Amino acid sequence: MRQENFNDEVLIVSKVSAVESTTLPPQGAPASGRSWRRLRLLFIITFAGVLLSGCTLPNFGVTKGVTKSSVNVYHLWQWFSVGAVVIGLLVVLLLAYAFLRYRRKDDKAIPKQSQYHIPLEIIYTVVPIIIVVVLFIGTLIVENPEVSNPRTDVVVNVNAFQWGWKFAYPGHSVVVIGQTTQNPTMVVPVDTNVHINLTSTDVVHGFYVKEFNFSRYALPGVTNQFTFNAVKTGIYAGQCTQLCGLYHSVMFFRVKVVNQATYDQWLVANRNVSAAAAAASATALQNNTYVPSKPTNSKVN
Amino acid sequence: MSHTITAPETSHESHDEHHGPSGLLKWLTTTDHKIIGLSYTITAVVMLVIGGALAELIRAQLVTSNGHLVSFAQYNELFTMHGSIMIYLFAGPFAFGALANIIVPIQIGAPDMAFPRLNALSYWLYLTGSITMLLGFFTAGGAANFGWVGYAPLTSSLNAPGAGADLWIGGLMLTGFSAIFTGVNLVATIFYLRAPGMTMFRMPIFTWNLLVTAILILLAFPVLTAGLIMLYADRHFGTHIFSVAGGGVPVLWQHIFWFWGHPEVYILALPFFGMATEIIAVFSKKPVFGYKGMIFATISIAALSLGVWAHHMFTTGVVLLPFFSIMSLLIAVPTGIKIFNWIGTMWRGEIWFSTAMLMAIGFLITFLIGGLTGIYLASPPLDFFTHDTYFVVAHFHSVVMALVLAGMGGLYYWGPKITGYLLNERIGKAQFWFLFIGTQVFTFPQYILGLQGMPRRMAIYPQHPEWANLNALSSLGALLIGVSTVLFVVNIIVSWKKYPAGDNPWDAQTLEWFTTSPPPHHNFYRLPQIRSERPTWDHNHPEHKAIAHGHHEE
Numbered sequence: 034m035r036q037e038n039f040n041d042e043v044l045i046v047s048k049v050s051a052v053e054s055t056t057l058p059p060q061g062a063p064a065s066g067r068s069w070r071r072l073r074l075l076f077i078i079t080f081a082g083v084l085l086s087g088c089t090l091p092n093f094g095v096t097k098g099v100t101k102s103s104v105n106v107y108h109l110w111q112w113f114s115v116g117a118v119v120i121g122l123l124v125v126l127l128l129a130y131a132f133l134r135y136r137r138k139d140d141k142a143i144p145k146q147s148q149y150h151i152p153l154e155i156i157y158t159v160v161p162i163i164i165v166v167v168l169f170i171g172t173l174i175v176e177n178p179e180v181s182n183p184r185t186d187v188v189v190n191v192n193a194f195q196w197g198w199k200f201a202y203p204g205h206s207v208v209v210i211g212q213t214t215q216n217p218t219m220v221v222p223v224d225t226n227v228h229i230n231l232t233s234t235d236v237v238h239g240f241y242v243k244e245f246n247f248s249r250y251a252l253p254g255v256t257n258q259f260t261f262n263a264v265k266t267g268i269y270a271g272q273c274t275q276l277c278g279l280y281h282s283v284m285f286f287r288v289k290v291v292n293q294a295t296y297d298q299w300l301v302a303n304r305n306v307s308a309a310a311a312a313a314s315a316t317a318l319q320n321n322t323y324v325p326s327k328p329t330n331s332k333v334n
Numbered sequence: 335m336s337h338t339i340t341a342p343e344t345s346h347e348s349h350d351e352h353h354g355p356s357g358l359l360k361w362l363t364t365t366d367h368k369i370i371g372l373s374y375t376i377t378a379v380v381m382l383v384i385g386g387a388l389a390e391l392i393r394a395q396l397v398t399s400n401g402h403l404v405s406f407a408q409y410n411e412l413f414t415m416h417g418s419i420m421i422y423l424f425a426g427p428f429a430f431g432a433l434a435n436i437i438v439p440i441q442i443g444a445p446d447m448a449f450p451r452l453n454a455l456s457y458w459l460y461l462t463g464s465i466t467m468l469l470g471f472f473t474a475g476g477a478a479n480f481g482w483v484g485y486a487p488l489t490s491s492l493n494a495p496g497a498g499a500d501l502w503i504g505g506l507m508l509t510g511f512s513a514i515f516t517g518v519n520l521v522a523t524i525f526y527l528r529a530p531g532m533t534m535f536r537m538p539i540f541t542w543n544l545l546v547t548a549i550l551i552l553l554a555f556p557v558l559t560a561g562l563i564m565l566y567a568d569r570h571f572g573t574h575i576f577s578v579a580g581g582g583v584p585v586l587w588q589h590i591f592w593f594w595g596h597p598e599v600y601i602l603a604l605p606f607f608g609m610a611t612e613i614i615a616v617f618s619k620k621p622v623f624g625y626k627g628m629i630f631a632t633i634s635i636a637a638l639s640l641g642v643w644a645h646h647m648f649t650t651g652v653v654l655l656p657f658f659s660i661m662s663l664l665i666a667v668p669t670g671i672k673i674f675n676w677i678g679t680m681w682r683g684e685i686w687f688s689t690a691m692l693m694a695i696g697f698l699i700t701f702l703i704g705g706l707t708g709i710y711l712a713s714p715p716l717d718f719f720t721h722d723t724y725f726v727v728a729h730f731h732s733v734v735m736a737l738v739l740a741g742m743g744g745l746y747y748w749g750p751k752i753t754g755y756l757l758n759e760r761i762g763k764a765q766f767w768f769l770f771i772g773t774q775v776f777t778f779p780q781y782i783l784g785l786q787g788m789p790r791r792m793a794i795y796p797q798h799p800e801w802a803n804l805n806a807l808s809s810l811g812a813l814l815i816g817v818s819t820v821l822f823v824v825n826i827i828v829s830w831k832k833y834p835a836g837d838n839p840w841d842a843q844t845l846e847w848f849t850t851s852p853p854p855h856h857n858f859y860r861l862p863q864i865r866s867e868r869p870t871w872d873h874n875h876p877e878h879k880a881i882a883h884g885h886h887e888e
Contacts, residue, residue, distance in 0.1 A: 113710050147881045
């Protein structure tokens with residue numbers, strides 16, 4: 034019963050220029066003080082060198098992904114994992130030694146009642162602080178470019194709703210709408226900064242593409258902005274990660290990364306599809322799945 | 335001599351007879367902290383069993399990629415109520431209601447809690463709150479179905495119109511007030527009812543941790559209660575605090591919820607840390623290593639926990655990432671101090687691998703895994719892609735299953751004090767291995783699934799049939815955990831009044847082991863001299879006092 038609506042793979046491409054004509058401009062990275070910037074550059078070069086030399090380390094379960102940021106995230110993951118494995122092994126070995134060496138042999142024996150060892154306690158307070166600071170610096174180096182929004186001309190307005198996705202290309206009069214297992218596909222060019230304005234019509238959704246090593250909430254009343262730069266062409270699965278009601282489990286989408294020429298052709302080819310027909314089938318689909326009517330959100334668009 | 339006489343020993347019988355009715359009426363009308371604590375313990379364990387049964391259903395649904403055991407709607411109810419029961423109705427009340435209620439007054443030599451009637455009210459609010467929340471299953475629309483975190487606006491009257499949601503809110507408010515009253519009671523008891531000689535720095539670590547926990551309760555729970563009132567007003571009185579349509583801010587709920595929710599993690603964890611600390615010291619026959627460092631670590635964890643709530647919200651894009659990242663990372667430092675102190679306590683000790691000690695060791699190792707994976711999540715870039723995946727599910731289940739291990743250790747360790755009878759060690763050890771191995775088999779596949787991109791709260795995963803094997807393995811782990819719970823119940827039945835415990839079966843150190851098992855109505859006929867945090871040990875082993883500061887020779 035519940036899956037009967039998901040059988041047809043329908044991709045609706047339509048011209049809805051009136052609704053999608055406005056968009057937030059991408060923001061440039063904020064400027065900071067010059068000396069601080071120079072110092073920061075030094076830090077970044079040092080730590081980035083160390084970070085990126087992690088190529089020979091095991092992957093610890095994570096892939097490099099297909100964006101510029103996802104590779105950095107992968108290396109950060111490796112270094113966190115090195116720390117976790119070293120500390121974890123240290124603790125487990127100490128425990129194993131204690132279990133074997135200090136196992137009770139005699140019911141009546143009473144060991145020496147020592148309670149403090151100040152130098153040792155200072156060491157295992159200070160060393161973790163240093164480790165934490167290093168991890169934090171690594172975090173900042175990966176995080177700052179990842180959450181910055183460099184200027185770009187490729188903008189996609191992504192709108193999540195119960196239960197599907199709408200990808201609008203402002204200025205191109207192209208809109209892709211699809212529900213749940215229809216896998217609506219967002220087409221973007223390779224090696225280009227793609228700026229996303231992420232919104233939600235109803236409840237909180239999660240925009241998550243595994244191969245991007247990234248996710249972001251779609252919040253009602255907020256336009257969330259982020260930028261990614263895919264370096265590999267291909268089709269990548271995405272889905273909603275934040276519980277959003279009944280059909281949360283099947284709120285799928287795809288990101289198709291193509292080369293610039295294909296992208297331009299795709300934009301043109303999908304420009305002139307009848308808006309009316311698309312809107313009608315979109316409405317029909319909405320009525321097939323039970324979607325409660327929502328008050329119009331004046332803040333979003 | 336060395337005893338402070340509080341009541342003539344000859345008056346045992348008459349002393350007990352003064353007090354109240356017996357049988358069922360005793361349980362209904364009592365203000366004795368030990369009986370209330372037992373009521374808490376029994377209720378919390380029943381909640382653990384109910385929550386566990388829901389978990390087994392969830393895991394059964396996920397064995398195949400297109401499970402048909404439950405519908406989408408039922409699945410949403412299952413994980414919502416599983417999380418809600420385990421966090422709100424089991425872990426919290428078990429941590430600060432059950433063993434705290436029984437043990438803290440005895441550990442500091444108090445006759446009862448500071449406000450015995452308020453204590454009884456706490457329990458009855460907890461019981462009625464629990465029943466209220468569970469009644470959601472019997473309403474037309476089913477139980478609450480928006481996850482235990484209840485993110486607005488999924489909780490609005492439009493998205494969750496049923497009575498189940500209201501019962502969830504109501505149950506949460508009742509148990510919330512129960513927690514607040516318990517917090518008041520614990521703080522007052524610990525500050526005002528300590529026995530002569532029991533200075534703050536002679537209190538056992540368990541009591542210290544409960545003091546810090548109680549203060550955290552008083553800081554955090556009122557915020558949740560306020561949030562719930564706002565939510566209820568939104569649903570029924572036409573306010574728009576969390577709805578965009580009326581100018582409200584949905585993400586405000588997340589701030590309110592996690593401002594309670596992250597301290598809540600430590601409200602749950604600190605009491606269990608305390609249990610593990612006591613157990614490890616007693617079964618290593620040594621004082622707690624770095625006793626004062628342990629206390630300062632607890633206080634720093636509590637302080638930091640109030641400034642890290644937005645690490646649950648990194649992916650909202652509306653919080654300051656670096657601040658919440660460094661605050662969250664820093665919590666690893668005092669937590670690491672605790673882990674090294676636990677190892678230090680065992681070092682050069684005489685480790686007795688009793689069931690309680692095995693449970694505490696199981697706690698340590700499982701908590702180590704949960705703690706280390708938590709450090710990843712404090713880094714926003716790493717949180718972005720693991721958030722809302724099974725990696726996070728595995729992380730917090732490592733943590734809470736560690737707490738369950740410590741709690742079971744607490745029951746094996748302190749149970750004899752309150753019942754007067756020991757549990758069977760052979761069954762206990764079998765229970766430990768099922769619980770410990772089950773926990774690892776349950777969580778490890780989930781870590782991998784999360785990194786492979788499996789989001790949480792999925793009733794089916796039709797696009798990834800290859801995830802089915804790991805999910806089945808995880809379900810096997812859940813089954814092993816279920817077996818361990820059955821073994822616990824079996825152990826209680828088998829051991830019923832079989833193995834008399836005596837006053838101090840473990841050669842333990844703290845004050846509660848000085849009195850009888852079970853203790854008399856007002857806990858003590860006599861008290862030893864209290865000159866350290868180990869009065870019972872000092873009394874039994876006067877020649878083996880802890881080596882003082884600066885007298886540590888290699």
